[in-house]
Each structure stands twice: as C-alpha cells, then as structure tokens.
Amino acid sequence: MGRKREFDEEKALDAAMQVFWKKGYHATSLSDLTTNMELQRPSIYSAFGDKEKLFEAALRNYTKLHISHIRSKLQHxxxxxxxxxxxxxxxxxxxxxxxxxxxxxxxxxxxxxxxxxxxxxxxxxxxxxxxxxxxxxxxxxxxxxxxxxxxxxxxxxxxxxxxxxxxxxxxxxxxxxxxxxxxxxxxxxxxxx
Amino acid sequence: MGRKREFDEEKALDAAMQVFWKKGYHATSLSDLTTNMELQRPSIYSAFGDKEKLFEAALRNYTKLHISHIRSKLQHxxxxxxxxxxxxxxxxxxxxxxxxxxxxxxxxxxxxxxxxxxxxxxxxxxxxxxxxxxxxxxxxxxxxxxxxxxxxxxxxxxxxxxxxxxxxxxxxxxxxxxxxxxxxxxxxxxxxx
DNA sequence: TAATTTTCATACCGATTGGTATGAAAATTC
DNA sequence: GAATTTTCATACCAATCGGTATGAAAATTA
Structure with missing residues (x-):
C-alpha cells in the first residue's frame, strides 16, 4: 500500500558522508546536504532523523568502508x-x-x-x-x-x-x-x- | 583628547583564544565571544576586526605562547x-x-x-x-x-x-x-x- | 568648566540556521 | 478505476547567525 521510496538511501548516505567528511559537522548546513544528497529536507528528516543523527550514520558508514578498505590493502x-x-x-x-x-x-x-x-x-x-x-x-x-x-x-x-x-x-x-x-x-x- | 580604552586588549585576546581553542572557529558564536571576553560586539569589532581576523589574532597569540612554552620545557x-x-x-x-x-x-x-x-x-x-x-x-x-x-x-x-x-x-x-x-x-x- | 573626542551598551539589521506543517503528486491495493 | 497511503516539494517557522548604526556616558584637553 502506498508509494515506495523513490531515492536510493545508500546513495544519499554516501553523499552526506562526502559533505560531512569535507566540511565537518558545524560548517555543513542543511542546504549543503539537500544540494549534495539531491533530496529535500523532509525526505532527509524522515529517512535519517535530524542533522546529528544523519552525521552519525554517515560516520558509521565511513568507518565500515574505511576498515574494509584498509583490510584489503594490507592483505595482498x-x-x-x-x-x-x-x-x-x-x-x-x-x-x-x-x-x-x-x-x-x-x-x-x-x-x-x-x-x-x-x-x-x-x-x-x-x-x-x-x-x-x-x-x-x-x-x-x-x-x-x-x-x-x-x-x-x-x-x-x-x-x-x-x-x-x-x-x-x-x-x-x-x-x-x-x-x-x-x-x-x-x-x-x-x-x- | 578623548577617552582611553577601558579594557585590556591582551586579556581580551587571551579570552578569545581560550574560546576558539576549546570550540573551534565555526562552533564559536559572537555571543560566546562577548560573554567570555566580557566585551560588547562593537568593542570587539573596533579592536580586532571581524570574527575571522580575531580568530587569526588568537591563533597567532597561541603559537607564540606555545613556542616559548615548549622552548622552556626542552631547555632545562x-x-x-x-x-x-x-x-x-x-x-x-x-x-x-x-x-x-x-x-x-x-x-x-x-x-x-x-x-x-x-x-x-x-x-x-x-x-x-x-x-x-x-x-x-x-x-x-x-x-x-x-x-x-x-x-x-x-x-x-x-x-x-x-x-x-x-x-x-x-x-x-x-x-x-x-x-x-x-x-x-x-x-x-x-x-x- | 566647556568643548571635544572616543568608548561602550542597546537595539537593530538582513541573512541564514535547523526544523516542520501542509498539500499535491504518485504509486499501490482492492 | 476508485480508494488509500506514502513520498516529496513548497513554503514557512522561530531562533540565531555575523555585523553595525546610534547615542549616551566618560575621560581628556583647553
């Protein structure tokens, strides 16, 4: 029943990660996020919660990627x-x-x-x-x-x-x-x- | 002619240094600065210029103190x-x-x-x-x-x-x-x- | 003491902040 | 195809942002 979510949550999170990574938490505005995630504010809030929750999700996403990246670099x-x-x-x-x-x-x-x-x-x-x-x-x-x-x-x-x-x-x-x-x-x- | 400056410029700069040091540039507001420097906004602007100029002055103040601190620690x-x-x-x-x-x-x-x-x-x-x-x-x-x-x-x-x-x-x-x-x-x- | 000059406090400025109410569009189910 | 349900875009919210105009208080000079 109802519509399905139109945007790719993972892609949006990656975009948020890039912005926060580059600018940090305080220097990143909601406008920066909507632009780079190509999402409107209400979509962000319904999917990730507020700015801090989104930041935390982005950081957890980063650490996960970072670990696997380092792992593969060190093994071969x-x-x-x-x-x-x-x-x-x-x-x-x-x-x-x-x-x-x-x-x-x-x-x-x-x-x-x-x-x-x-x-x-x-x-x-x-x-x-x-x-x-x-x-x-x-x-x-x-x-x-x-x-x-x-x-x-x-x-x-x-x-x-x-x-x-x-x-x-x-x-x-x-x-x-x-x-x-x-x-x-x-x-x-x-x-x- | 005219009044003398009432506040101690050096003390005010030290206070600004402490705030910026603790909170960083973006997370520090003008209100934080007026509170901690015990100065009103116009006094800050006339003495140090805008927020970024004040930050730069505070940082230069820090590096100078830091160097002499390290120097004395290493010498004796x-x-x-x-x-x-x-x-x-x-x-x-x-x-x-x-x-x-x-x-x-x-x-x-x-x-x-x-x-x-x-x-x-x-x-x-x-x-x-x-x-x-x-x-x-x-x-x-x-x-x-x-x-x-x-x-x-x-x-x-x-x-x-x-x-x-x-x-x-x-x-x-x-x-x-x-x-x-x-x-x-x-x-x-x-x-x- | 009168005139002058500068400091400092209040009050305000437009712009932007993070966050949300509202309603139309779209996709699903029956 | 009608009813339902959710998504998403516009528009807006109070609060705060950095920065400044204004004027009274204070200290100097004459």
Whole structure:
C-alpha cells in the first residue's frame, strides 16, 4: 500500500558522508546536504532523523568502508613490512595527488566533536582501537613467519603505527614538503625489524 | 583628547583564544565571544576586526605562547632524550589530569580550516616546521655531546617526533587507555639512541 | 568648566540556521 | 478505476547567525 521510496538511501548516505567528511559537522548546513544528497529536507528528516543523527550514520558508514578498505590493502602482500609501507605510501600519494584534502573523516570528527560529545568520543576511539588490532595482527604474522624479531612488542608497535598514521593524516592538511612525511614514515617503519 | 580604552586588549585576546581553542572557529558564536571576553560586539569589532581576523589574532597569540612554552620545557635538562621524554610525558599527564580536552589550538585549526583557507594552511604549517627545527636542534645537541650515535638523521627524527606529537595530541581527544599513548611514546623515543 | 573626542551598551539589521506543517503528486491495493 | 497511503516539494517557522548604526556616558584637553 502506498508509494515506495523513490531515492536510493545508500546513495544519499554516501553523499552526506562526502559533505560531512569535507566540511565537518558545524560548517555543513542543511542546504549543503539537500544540494549534495539531491533530496529535500523532509525526505532527509524522515529517512535519517535530524542533522546529528544523519552525521552519525554517515560516520558509521565511513568507518565500515574505511576498515574494509584498509583490510584489503594490507592483505595482498607477502612481506608484512612491505604491505604496511605500501599502505602508508598510497595514503600519502593519494593525498598529494588530489587537489582537495579531506583527510580521514573519523580523525576530523575526533578533533571536532569527540571532546564535546561522548557518543563521538567512543565511536572514534573504537575505530582507532580496531585499526590498532588490525596492525597488531599483521605484526604478529610477521613475527610468526620469521620476518620480524620474535621479541618485538606487537601491540605497542601497532599502537605506534596508529599514532603515526593519525599524525601523518593531520599534518598533510597543512601540505608540508613531502619529504617531511616520507621521513616520518621511514623512521617509524624502521621500528619493524 | 578623548577617552582611553577601558579594557585590556591582551586579556581580551587571551579570552578569545581560550574560546576558539576549546570550540573551534565555526562552533564559536559572537555571543560566546562577548560573554567570555566580557566585551560588547562593537568593542570587539573596533579592536580586532571581524570574527575571522580575531580568530587569526588568537591563533597567532597561541603559537607564540606555545613556542616559548615548549622552548622552556626542552631547555632545562642535561640529557636531551630525557628532556624530550619529559616533554611528552607532561603533555600526556596534563591532558589526562584535566577533565576537559582542548588539545592543541594549532592542530585543531589544521584540521578545521587549513584545507579550506590557504592563510591557515600556511600559518599552521609554519608552526609545525618551527617545532621540527626546535626538535632538530635538540637532537643535534645530543649528537654533539655524544649522547646519540653520530650518524643519526637529526632532521628526519625531528620530523618523526612532530608527527608523533600530532598523532598523540589528536588521539588523546578520544581518551584511549593511557597505555596506548605511553607505548607510542616509548617506541618513538627508542629511535633516539 | 566647556568643548571635544572616543568608548561602550542597546537595539537593530538582513541573512541564514535547523526544523516542520501542509498539500499535491504518485504509486499501490482492492 | 476508485480508494488509500506514502513520498516529496513548497513554503514557512522561530531562533540565531555575523555585523553595525546610534547615542549616551566618560575621560581628556583647553
């Protein structure tokens, strides 16, 4: 009975994610959203709730995509160290190639909202925890295969990689000389041995 | 001729810095500013110009204070490595003690405004460059005194410290377990040898 | 004290904010 | 095809946004 929903909810959420990712929460207006989602205000409100609920849905969508993206980047490789190096280098390459610089949606939110809203403090923290577990599993694999020294502290190093990843992502927003980033990557990866 | 300015311009700027530091640019309203600066709107506009000009003045005020703060923290110590370690540990201690979590005003701005305004891209980049030079001088001092191995790459390591500093500052906004941060610091500082 | 000059507080400006009431169009079911 | 039900677009809402015009109060100079 009645009409079916005309718009693709997933596509609309992706569009919202792009806008929030690029502009952040406060700088994004409802007008920005209606334009980019190609939806009118009442459609947005009936489908996603208010602006904050939509933002949360967009962020959860992002973290899910981000995890699977990183997972696939890290897996296809024989050397663990090379896989991690390639992951970092691709990250830098992508950011320096494109002309816009959105960084990481989750990190942006950690800066903008986490200190003012516990919901986002938890959401962003859990994402970083998840990433560190991913790295930790990789390093442990490297230890088991003999690629890394066996008394390496996998957990501590994984957490260091996450900190480095955050630092690099944020610093790139100020577009420093590329060697600055490259040096940081090289130094950090030299801990894996 | 005429009255003298009744308010302390420096105090007002400090108050503005605190508000922008805590809430960011977009989330701070003129009402927030008048309340915290204890000034009426026309006084703010005549003294500092519009909201963006005031923000820029507040940020420049911050970077100046920040540099001298770091300078003094790094100098009074015999061992370079200990000085740097103490600097990082105090940073973490301060953030975990207090209940609010403002992080670094310059890093917040790098995330919120640098990608959308070249003026702030440059301003924040130059601050990070300055910090890396500070660290580099410290490391070179450590090399000369024999504390560090002489073929250490002082510049690359200094840049790595800046990346790590940024990563730690940002990650702390999501309040992860303290060991997460401590591990990252220990690993990073193990590069200084 | 009179004249002058600047500061600061009130009150207001149009524009935009996030959010919603209303009603027509469209698609389903009977 | 008629009745029903939901979607979506227009138009609007109060509140707040950044910014300013106006005028009284205050402090200086003469």
């Amino acid at each position: 490789n024989k050397s663990v160290k090379n896989a991690i190096r390639l992951f970092f280098e691709d990250l830098v390459e992508g950011e320096y190639q494109g002309n816009q610089n959105k960084g990481c949606f989750c990190i942006n939110t950690m800066v903008e909202l986490a200190p003012h809203d516990e919901k986002f403090e938890i959401l962003t923290r859990e994402h970083q925890m998840y990433l560190s577990v991913l790295f930790q599993e990789m390093i442990q694999k490297g230890i088991q295969s003999g690629e890394f020294h066996k008394d390496l502290d996998a957990k501590a190093l994984a957490q260091t990689l996450v900190v480095s990843l955050i630092g690099i992502t944020v610093l790139m927003k100020s577009r420093p000389e590329r060697s600055f980033i490259d040096n940081a990557i090289t130094s950090t990866l030299s801990l894996l041995k | 110590n015999k061992s370079v490595k200990n000085a740097i370690r103490l600097f990082f540990e105090d940073l973490v201690e301060g953030e975990y003690q207090g209940n609010q979590n403002k992080g670094c005003f310059c890093i917040n701005t790098m995330v919120e405004l640098a990608p959308h305004d070249e003026k702030f891209e440059i301003l924040t980049r130059e601050h990070q460059m300055y910090l890396s030079v500070l660290f580099q001088e410290m490391i070179q001092k450590g090399i000369q005194s024999g504390e560090f191995h002489k073929d250490l790459d002082a510049k690359a390591l200094a840049q790595t410290l800046v990346v790590s500093l940024i990563g730690i500052t940002v990650l702390m906004k999501s309040r992860p377990e303290r060991s997460f941060i401590d591990n990252a610091i220990t690993s990073t500082l193990s590069l200084l040898k």
